[in-house]
Amino acid sequence: MKIQPSVQPERLNHEDLAAKWALWASVGYLLMFGTLGVITAIKFVIPDFFSNYDWLSWPRIRPGHVQGMIFGWLLPMYMAQFYYMVPRLTGTKLYSEKLGIWTTVVWTIGVAIGTYFLLNPANTLNPWLMTKGKEYEDYDTLSNIFLFVGWVMLLWNLGNTFARRKYKQMYAALWYTMGCLLWTAFVYLIGNWPSQLLPQYAFRGLNDANINWFYGHSIVGLIATPGGLGLAYYFIPKAANAPLYSHKLSLIGFWTLGAIYIWNGAHHMIYGPIPYWLQTVATIFSFLLFIPVFSVITNFFGTMRGEWHQLRNNVVLKFMMAATVFYLLTCIQGPLQALRAMSAVVHFTDYTIGHAHMALFGTFTLIAFGGAYYAVPRIYRKPLYSEGMAEWHFWLSFLGFILFSTALWIGGFLQGIEWTDPSISFIQTVRDVEPYWHARAMGGMMMLLGMFLFAFNLYKTATVPAPASTEGQISIAGGSEATATA
Amino acid sequence: MTLTENEIWSGIAVAGLGMVCWLLWLIKMKPEKSAMATSIGIGLTFSIGLLFTILIPSFNENWTDLTANHEPQYHATYLVEHGILYRQWPDGTQFQATDSLHPNGNIHSDAPEGTMLGYTPLEQYGRRIYQREGCMYCHTQQVRPLYGDEMRYSVGASLAVPADEREYVFDQPHFLGTRRIGPDLSREGGKYSDDWHYSHFFSPRQMVPGSIMPAFTWLFPDKDADGNPKPSPDAVALVAYVQTLGYGRLVNDPKVYPGSGWGPWLKPADQQLYHKKGNTQVERAAQPIHGI
Numbered sequence: 001m002k003i004q005p006s007v008q009p010e011r012l013n014h015e016d017l018a019a020k021w022a023l024w025a026s027v028g029y030l031l032m033f034g035t036l037g038v039i040t041a042i043k044f045v046i047p048d049f050f051s052n053y054d055w056l057s058w059p060r061i062r063p064g065h066v067q068g069m070i071f072g073w074l075l076p077m078y079m080a081q082f083y084y085m086v087p088r089l090t091g092t093k094l095y096s097e098k099l100g101i102w103t104t105v106v107w108t109i110g111v112a113i114g115t116y117f118l119l120n121p122a123n124t125l126n127p128w129l130m131t132k133g134k135e136y137e138d139y140d141t142l143s144n145i146f147l148f149v150g151w152v153m154l155l156w157n158l159g160n161t162f163a164r165r166k167y168k169q170m171y172a173a174l175w176y177t178m179g180c181l182l183w184t185a186f187v188y189l190i191g192n193w194p195s196q197l198l199p200q201y202a203f204r205g206l207n208d209a210n211i212n213w214f215y216g217h218s219i220v221g222l223i224a225t226p227g228g229l230g231l232a233y234y235f236i237p238k239a240a241n242a243p244l245y246s247h248k249l250s251l252i253g254f255w256t257l258g259a260i261y262i263w264n265g266a267h268h269m270i271y272g273p274i275p276y277w278l279q280t281v282a283t284i285f286s287f288l289l290f291i292p293v294f295s296v297i298t299n300f301f302g303t304m305r306g307e308w309h310q311l312r313n314n315v316v317l318k319f320m321m322a323a324t325v326f327y328l329l330t331c332i333q334g335p336l337q338a339l340r341a342m343s344a345v346v347h348f349t350d351y352t353i354g355h356a357h358m359a360l361f362g363t364f365t366l367i368a369f370g371g372a373y374y375a376v377p378r379i380y381r382k383p384l385y386s387e388g389m390a391e392w393h394f395w396l397s398f399l400g401f402i403l404f405s406t407a408l409w410i411g412g413f414l415q416g417i418e419w420t421d422p423s424i425s426f427i428q429t430v431r432d433v434e435p436y437w438h439a440r441a442m443g444g445m446m447m448l449l450g451m452f453l454f455a456f457n458l459y460k461t462a463t464v465p466a467p468a469s470t471e472g473q474i475s476i477a478g479g480s481e482a483t484a485t486a
Numbered sequence: 487m488t489l490t491e492n493e494i495w496s497g498i499a500v501a502g503l504g505m506v507c508w509l510l511w512l513i514k515m516k517p518e519k520s521a522m523a524t525s526i527g528i529g530l531t532f533s534i535g536l537l538f539t540i541l542i543p544s545f546n547e548n549w550t551d552l553t554a555n556h557e558p559q560y561h562a563t564y565l566v567e568h569g570i571l572y573r574q575w576p577d578g579t580q581f582q583a584t585d586s587l588h589p590n591g592n593i594h595s596d597a598p599e600g601t602m603l604g605y606t607p608l609e610q611y612g613r614r615i616y617q618r619e620g621c622m623y624c625h626t627q628q629v630r631p632l633y634g635d636e637m638r639y640s641v642g643a644s645l646a647v648p649a650d651e652r653e654y655v656f657d658q659p660h661f662l663g664t665r666r667i668g669p670d671l672s673r674e675g676g677k678y679s680d681d682w683h684y685s686h687f688f689s690p691r692q693m694v695p696g697s698i699m700p701a702f703t704w705l706f707p708d709k710d711a712d713g714n715p716k717p718s719p720d721a722v723a724l725v726a727y728v729q730t731l732g733y734g735r736l737v738n739d740p741k742v743y744p745g746s747g748w749g750p751w752l753k754p755a756d757q758q759l760y761h762k763k764g765n766t767q768v769e770r771a772a773q774p775i776h777g778i
Contacts (some may be wrong), residue, residue, distance in 0.1 A: 043698075047701075058620075
């Protein structure tokens with residue numbers, strides 16, 4: 001590719017319209033599906049909560065919460081931040097702001113359809129519309145079509161932006177973005193293959209389960225991980241105002257991530273009815289994941305060398321570093337859970353739920369929060385409405401999540417140990433973990449309160465009139481410094 | 487096509503070695519300067535993993551072959567009672583139903599012992615209800631080959647048999663599950679009477695104090711002549727499906743089963759034990775099978 005005369009990226013006036021649309025879609029869905037999550041947690045301790053509504057029964061809102069948080073909140077937020085980040089890193093304008101807006105419209109409709117038919121107030125059994133009944137691929141086929149089309153639109157938009165880039169060398173955040181875009185397209189197509197509509201021999205039984213877990217693991221490993229890490233690779237050095245620790249390390253991390261993650265799906269069926277060799281392969285590759293994980297952690301912590309004092313008042317870095325620590329923890333937990341000895345105890349317990357939340361909330365949602373606090377003031381060219389509220393959001397999320405996940409780990413582990421003793425009746429093991437479910441619901445409510453503060457803060461940032469400034473004048477999180485200069 | 491484990495491991499070793507060499511080469515080639523090279527690399531890493539974890543396992547004949555007559559493992563029979571098709575204990579005397587799912591069409595009528603059987607239309611409909619109500623989010627359908635699992639789901643002197651690959655050939659979607667908020671269900675069939683299940687679906691905490699299962703009251707919209715909640719066709723189908731779980735699973739135990747040595751995993755004494763259990767708070771409604 002010919003290198004064209006370079007334009008300073010700061011001088012370009014980015015419209016950021018596409019980013020704004022995706023941003024508000026994701027924030028709205030965050031509140032909605034966060035509330036569903038808290039109802040799910042409350043139903044553990046009050047099973048008759050809303051029990052007369054079939055569409056609010058626990059098994060219907062639970063996939064609504066899980067799918068909604070991934071496809072309603074996390075991916076649109078990634079999209080918004082990609083729309084912000086990619087043009088700035090490639091030194092060119094976004095290929096089409098209009099296409100970006102339509103992407104959000106299509107995507108939002110897809111999530112709305114999916115959620116409606118998961119809650120299923122009409123009790124339909126139509127195979128195109130009803131839940132697919134498999135974890136992480138619960139959304140119905142109609143909704144899958146909308147989401148896939150939306151993703152291809154995003155791929156086209158950002159792919160064309162990549163092609164028009166002004167710099168030949170691509171920064172780590174850009175490969176991770178490309179990885180997220182391509183892997184998501186592949187994984188989504190294979191994982192949501194509508195096997196219920198195909199002739200009976202295709203993808204049933206254990207093939208169905210194997211593809212389900214290939215998809216279930218890849219949705220975290222090849223969709224949330226490359227997207228979230230790509231954003232962190234951009235926002236950590238930006239927010240800390242420090243260069244990335246090591247380019248080569250990020251290269252190793254990226255390619256090993258891609259080569260290894262896809263092999264992990266079968267570790268969700270350790271001791272299950274699948275062949276022994278497949279379980280062993282999944283365990284081995286789970287341990288190989290230490291390579292990409294430690295290269296990422298080293299890189300992020302290395303970037304912070306000499307900059308740790310900034311954590312005191314830089315709320316973006318607070319989110320990012322908490323996310324990095326949780327990433328380290330979740331990625332130590334994951335391979336250990338794939339060991340047969342560990343899996344025998346903690347499989348099927350709440351321990352797994354705590355682990356999954358540490359990846360999707362503790363790591364990637366915190367990265368998305370941090371990125372939003374960095375990007376939104378710059379998108380609107382105004383200082384953040386309230387830095388103090390962002391601090392509250394951080395501590396509610398952080399402490400709420402610690403309470404939430406610790407309760408699940410301890411409760412899950414205890415229940416797993418109790419299950420190894422057949423003399424304890426099943427219902428007794430349920431009663432014994434109940435106190436931990438109370439703690440989990442409390443933690444969840446703290447996290448939800450933080451989310452409402454987040455949404456209010458962003459809303460006020462966008463709407464409260466403030467002296468106009470240029471993007472460069474906004475300081476780290478758009479706080480006091482920016483107000484002073486403006 | 488079937489690959490032995492040694493062949494698979496050799497293949498993985500070669501692919502792994504190739505991948506390491508290729509990654510080293512890739513890093514040397516600086517793919518970060520070409521969007522095309524990056525994209526091809528992303529596609530290749532994906533394909534190799536897909537080949538070994540999805541495609542090669544899918545040739546496993548125990549996962550796919552619906553017609554293979556393996557060593558005797560499964561045998562189930564059916565009983566029509568009040569117009570409802572019931573799967574009954576495998577004593578070989580009951581009515582048999584046409585299974586629209588089976589490739590041979592009507593295999594039940596002349597199925598040799600040991601042939602895997604599919605679901606009847608009623609049971610298949612029950613699976614859809616199971617799916618719609620999301621039972622698989624709280625109940626697994628796999629007994630692991632572990633002391634705790636086999637003992638916990640055992641009945642009397644009958645140890646719960648660990649899950650076998652061939653149990654799942656007719657399942658679309660699969661209901662293996664990941665979380666036991668409630669107990670595993672794969673050996674549940676026959677443990678409780680249908681009436682017990684109806685009562686339990688209507689009011690779980692009345693049947694099991696301390697249970698946190700949701701009450702599925704919308705499966706009982708009408709009342710019968712005595713004013714008791716009456717199960718809808720959905721509830722009937724759901725219970726018919728739940729009763730199939732683990733029901734026809736056979737084990738080889740010549741001491742208990744003289745002759746071929748094969749018999750149901752629930753030994754005769756335990757079958758009696760569990761048939762007597764149950765409770766008749768909800769009348770079993772006679773539901774026609776047509777129209778489902």
